Every structure is written in C-alpha cells, then in structure tokens.
Amino acid sequence: MGEQVGLSFDLLVNALIAGILLGGFYTAVTIGVSISFGILDIVNIAHPAFIILGSYIAYIVNARLGLDPIATSVVMLPAFYVLGAGIYQVYYESFERRGQEALRGLSFFFGLLFVTEVMLILVFGVDYRYVEAPYIGPSWRIGVVDLPLRMLVPCIAALAMFAALELYLSYTFIGRAISAVAQDQLALRLMGASPIRIKRIAFGISIATAAVAGALLIIIQPVEPSVGREYIGRVFAICVLGGLGSLPGTVIGAMLLGIIESFTATFYGPSWAPAVAFGVLLLTLAFRPAGLLGR
Amino acid sequence: MRTRVFLLVLIAVAAVVFFAARLVSNDYVFFAGYTVLQFVVLATAWNILGGYTGYVNFGSAAFFALGAYATVFLHKLYPLPIPLLIVTGGIVSGIVGFGMGYLTLRLRGAFFAIATLALAIVLQTLVVNWDYVGGSRGAYIIRPNEIAFIGPYIQYLFLLMLALAVIALTIARGIERSQLGYGFATIRDDELAAEASGVPTLRLKLVATTMSGALMGMAGAPFPYYIGYLQPSSAFALDYAVNSIAMPMIGGTTSWVGPLIGAILLGSLQQIATVTISSAVNLLIVGLLLVAFVIIAPNGIVGLVQGWMRGRAK
Numbered sequence: 001m002g003e004q005v006g007l008s009f010d011l012l013v014n015a016l017i018a019g020i021l022l023g024g025f026y027t028a029v030t031i032g033v034s035i036s037f038g039i040l041d042i043v044n045i046a047h048p049a050f051i052i053l054g055s056y057i058a059y060i061v062n063a064r065l066g067l068d069p070i071a072t073s074v075v076m077l078p079a080f081y082v083l084g085a086g087i088y089q090v091y092y093e094s095f096e097r098r099g100q101e102a103l104r105g106l107s108f109f110f111g112l113l114f115v116t117e118v119m120l121i122l123v124f125g126v127d128y129r130y131v132e133a134p135y136i137g138p139s140w141r142i143g144v145v146d147l148p149l150r151m152l153v154p155c156i157a158a159l160a161m162f163a164a165l166e167l168y169l170s171y172t173f174i175g176r177a178i179s180a181v182a183q184d185q186l187a188l189r190l191m192g193a194s195p196i197r198i199k200r201i202a203f204g205i206s207i208a209t210a211a212v213a214g215a216l217l218i219i220i221q222p223v224e225p226s227v228g229r230e231y232i233g234r235v236f237a238i239c240v241l242g243g244l245g246s247l248p249g250t251v252i253g254a255m256l257l258g259i260i261e262s263f264t265a266t267f268y269g270p271s272w273a274p275a276v277a278f279g280v281l282l283l284t285l286a287f288r289p290a291g292l293l294g295r
Numbered sequence: 296m297r298t299r300v301f302l303l304v305l306i307a308v309a310a311v312v313f314f315a316a317r318l319v320s321n322d323y324v325f326f327a328g329y330t331v332l333q334f335v336v337l338a339t340a341w342n343i344l345g346g347y348t349g350y351v352n353f354g355s356a357a358f359f360a361l362g363a364y365a366t367v368f369l370h371k372l373y374p375l376p377i378p379l380l381i382v383t384g385g386i387v388s389g390i391v392g393f394g395m396g397y398l399t400l401r402l403r404g405a406f407f408a409i410a411t412l413a414l415a416i417v418l419q420t421l422v423v424n425w426d427y428v429g430g431s432r433g434a435y436i437i438r439p440n441e442i443a444f445i446g447p448y449i450q451y452l453f454l455l456m457l458a459l460a461v462i463a464l465t466i467a468r469g470i471e472r473s474q475l476g477y478g479f480a481t482i483r484d485d486e487l488a489a490e491a492s493g494v495p496t497l498r499l500k501l502v503a504t505t506m507s508g509a510l511m512g513m514a515g516a517p518f519p520y521y522i523g524y525l526q527p528s529s530a531f532a533l534d535y536a537v538n539s540i541a542m543p544m545i546g547g548t549t550s551w552v553g554p555l556i557g558a559i560l561l562g563s564l565q566q567i568a569t570v571t572i573s574s575a576v577n578l579l580i581v582g583l584l585l586v587a588f589v590i591i592a593p594n595g596i597v598g599l600v601q602g603w604m605r606g607r608a609k
Contacts, residue, residue: 045409104544110353112586114581226533236413271424275416277413282410
C-alpha cells in the first residue's frame with residue numbers, strides 16, 4: 001500500500017516537472033505569435049510552418065556538417081528576420097493598407113502555411129527526421145525526479161530567448177516603440193518613428209524566433225512536415241490564455257498548458273494531448289477572453 | 296430571375312449533366328464528377344459564411360468529416376438510405392457549427408478562425424481514439440454494386456451530389472437576394488456600424504455558421520459510401536480545408552457564381568493533375584494560386600471579368 005502511494009507521488013512529481021519543461025519549450029514556440037498576433041494584431045497562422053522550416057534547416061546542417069541545432073538556429077536568425085520583414089511588406093502592401101486583413105490576409109497566411117508544408121513534403125518526403133547532439137539521450141536524476149537533458153536544454157534556451165526579448169522590448173527605443181504600436185500609432189508617429197517600419201522590424205523578430213523554436217522542436221521530437229499543424233491550436237491557446245500582448249503572460253500560459261498536457265498524457269494517454277489545447281482555448285474564449293495577464 | 300425559376304433552370308442543367316455523363320458510359324466520369332461536385336457544395340457552403348459575412352472558416356475538413364463519421368456511426372447501428380444520412384450529417388455539423396459560433400463569434404473575427412483551425416485537430420483526435428467508428432484503423436463501408444432504377448451505385452452517388460450542389464447553389468443565391476443577405480453584407484462591410492443601426496449581428500452570424508456547417512456535413516455524409524474505406528486521415532484531409540477556401544477566393548466571393556467557377560476549374564484541374572502528376576504537386580498548385588489570387592486579384596475571376604467588361608464599356 002505504502003509502495004503504491006509512493007509510486008503515484010513519484011509519478012505526480014515527474015508529470016509536473018515534465019510539464020514545466022514542456023511549457024518552457026512551448027514558450028519558444030508561442031513567443032513569435034505573441035508578438036505578431038498579440039502586439040501587432042497580425043493573425044499569422046503560418047507561424048508553425050516557419051517553425052518546421054527552422055527544424056528542417058537544423059536537420060540539414062546537423063546531418064551534413066554535424067553542427068549543433070541550437071547554434072545553427074542562432075546563425076539562421078538574420079535570414080529568418082529578413083524573411084519575416086519581407087512577408088510583412090507584402091502583407092502591408094496587399095492587405096493592411098487596404099483594410100482587407102480580415103478575410104484575405106488570413107487566407108494569405110493560410111496559403112503560406114500550406115505552400116510551406118507541401119514544399120517540405122515534396123523535398124523531404126513524409127519520413128520523420130531527427131538530429132544528433134550530446135544532450136539528446138542522457139538525463140539527470142535528482143532524488144525521484146527525472147530531468148531528461150533533451151527537454152531541459154530546450155527549456156533553458158527558450159527561457160533565455162524570452163528574457164532577451166523582454167529586455168529588448170522594455171529597455172531599447174525600438175523595443176518600446178514596438179510595444180507602443182499596439183497602443184497608439186499616432187503618438188508613435190509624433191515621436192518620429194514610422195509605425196510601418198516598427199511593425200516590419202517586430203514581425204521580422206517574430207519570424208526569427210521560429211528559427212530557434214524549430215531547432216528546439218527537432219531536439220525534443222522527430223519532425224515531419226505536418227507536425228506544425230498540431231502546434232497551431234497550442235500556440236493560439238497559449239497566447240489567448242496568457243493574455244494578448246503580454247510576454248510574461250505567454251510564459252505562464254505555456255507552463256500551464258505544458259503541465260495540463262503532461263498530466264493528461266500521464267493519466268489518460270498521449271493520444272489525447274492535442275485535444276487539451278483546444279479545450280483550453282475554447283474555455284478561455286468563453287469565460288475570460290482577455291486571458292490571465294491581458295491588456 | 297425568381298428563385299423558383301432559378302431552381303428549375305439548375306435542375307435542367309443538372310439533368311443535362313447527368314445524362315451527358317451517362318452517354319460517356321465510363322464509370323471514371325462519375326467518380327471524377329462526384330469529387331468536383333463535392334467541391335462545388337463545399338465551396339458554396341464556405342462562401343455563405345466567408346464570402347457573405349467575412350468570417351473565415353479553416354475547419355471545412357472538420358465539418359465534412361463530421362458528416363462522414365455520422366454516416367459511419369449510423370451505418371453500424373442500422374443501414375439507412377443515404378438521403379436520410381445526408382440529413383443527419385447536416386444536422387450534426389450544423390449543431391457543431393452553431394456551438395462553435397456561439398462560443399467565439401462574440402469576440403474578434405480572428406478568434407473564430409483560430410478556433411475552426413483547432414477544431415479539425417480536436418475532432419480528429421476524438422475519432423482516432425474512438426474505436427466504435429474504426430479509430431485510427433479506419434472503417435469499412437461496403438458499397439452495393441447496383442441500385443434500382445438508376446443502375447451502378449456510383450451513378451446514384453453522383454446524382455445525390457448533383458442534387459446537393461443544386462440545393463446549395465439555390466440557397467446561396469436565395470440568401471444573396473434576401474434580407475438575410477443584406478444583413479450578412481452589412482456585417483462584412485462594417486460590423487460596428489451594422490450593430491449600431493440595429494442589425495442583430497450575432498444572430499445573423501450564427502445563422503450563417505449553422506447553414507454553412509450543415510451544408511459541409513451534408514457533403515460529407517455520402518463520402519464513406521464513395522470511398523468504401525474511411526480513415527481519419529482521408530476524412531480530415533487538408534485538401535478539403537484548403538480547397539474550400541481557395542475555390543471561392545479564386546472564383547470570387549461576392550456571389551454564388553464565384554465558388555461554382557472556382558470549384559469547377561480547380562476541381563477539374565486537380566482531377567487531371569492527380570492522374571498525370573502527383574497529388575502533392577497539385578496541392579502545391581492550389582496553395583500558390585490561392586496566395587497569388589488574394590494578392591493580385593482580390594475579387595477573383597468574377598472580379599477580373601467584371602473589371603474587363605467595365606473597361607470595354609468605357
């Protein structure tokens with residue numbers, strides 16, 4: 001009897017720790033959308049597709065040159081930034097300026113999501129790909145707690161990225177201008193900053209985070225092109241749960257969803273996990289659409 | 296043209312299509328035609344919500360699959376005639392559409408779109424975990440070879456889908472010319488102003504989601520009989536989601552003609568491309584066309600033709 005209680009307590013603690021580690025990783029996946037959707041009001045549903053693109057770049061470089069996936073993603077940051085800035089320019093010229101972002105802008109991102117996924121299928125096929133790194137495999141054991149490095153390293157990297165972005169948004173001129181875009185564009189213009197330029201920079205940053213998130217994703221699990229779709233529900237659920245436009249809210253939302261999913265997987269089986277995010281999303285929208293730390 | 300006259304004309308056109316297809320006396324025509332007609336229904340259904348009110352539904356596959364799985368579920372209980380299954384599929388998807396709308400349509404439009412995206416994933420999770428309807432292994436539905444009066448079963452299915460297309464187009468055109476349609480248009484053009492001048496926007500949006508969802512479910516209901524072996528991955532295929540958006544967007548979203556043109560063009564193109572090239576390439580073409588059209592020709596083919604005619608008139 002005592003054995004059984006001890007066992008389920010271990011299970012509980014480990015499910016909690018696994019959830020927190022997973023939540024850390026979800027922060028990296030969501031933070032880009034938190035900027036584009038939360039601050040800039042651009043419903044970029046194609047974000048997960050760019051994450052998968054990041055995963056495949058990490059995979060190619062890892063397979064060909066043996067480079068560390070996280071290091072690769074840091075090198076790729078400028079390229080993803082330019083990609084994001086370019087996409088924003090097209091989005092602005094074609095939709096935002098004409099006030100057509102609701103129907104056509106959304107369809108545009110849906111098309112991008114779709115095209116990216118199909119192109120990856122055409123080039124790489126639907127086989128699962130994975131990377132090799134020294135921290136994939138071993139795990140630390142502290143008492144009854146299991147800390148797989150495969151989860152711990154992405155969690156730490158994700159939180160580091162969050163901290164860097166939060167500092168950037170709070171303490172630099174451009175960072176503060178980005179936060180201001182959401183609040184008062186006229187005041188921003190009076191300060192001598194062009195809202196379009198600020199939004200382009202912010203959207204570039206949001207896509208750049210996808211490079212890192214993609215590398216972290218392929219460390220955690222093998223990736224195939226359609227994996228990104230599972231993240232659409234999650235990403236927006238976290239965003240809404242945390243409160244739009246709040247990066248600390250995103251971390252809290254990500255941790256919460258990670259813990260809930262981890263418990264569901266431990267007690268009901270992993271095949272139910274994708275449904276959890278949707279439940280959280282619908283409940284939040286129904287009862288507290290402003291989220292936990294919403295503006 | 297009155298709606299009744301329009302319906303009669305459509306029925307006449309449908310009859311011509313059916314007998315012309317029989318003249319070819321090759322079953323492939325019916326198999327390919329069924330798919331194209333299914334897209335006509337899906338695109339028209341999508342457009343009732345997306346084109347008329349401006350709310351984007353990314354979950355067409357979910358509503359379609361709901362109809363298909365309602366059929367599988369009922370088929371296991373007792374084999375019913377397909378027209379009844381179509382009605383049930385429509386009711387199930389309509390209810391889900393209403394529920395989704397009720398939870399998310401009071402908020403900004405983007406939330407509804409996101410919720411529909413996630414709906415497809417959740418319903419697929421449910422079906423994969425539900426052994427009664429086949430789970431991840433899928434379910435077999437044995438299609439009879441023949442049916443009385445018509446002959447080969449595929450011709451019967453084709454005829455049913457033809458009837459559904461006629462119904463969907465008549466509904467869409469009827470809405471356009473009714474008070475309901477003007478109400479929808481006010482929501483699309485300026486929801487805040489509509490609300491302020493006393494248009495019951497939430498109620499209208501719920502009517503649109505319910506009708507649109509129900510039609511998609513009706514399109515899905517005969518699908519298990521068509522395919523014979525229904526897997527979650529084929530019922531929830533991304534093809535449905537992307538095509539039911541791309542077809543109205545490429546055809547033109549402001550009237551019932553747009554989705555019809557888009558569905559016939561893209562549907563036939565894909566039937567040819569799937570045979571001659573691979574199915575991944577043909578989805579890539581649809582995706583690229585969608586992106587190109589929303590950027591370059593926001594009002595689709597109908598808009599291009601109207602612009603060209605206006606240019607000539609000057």
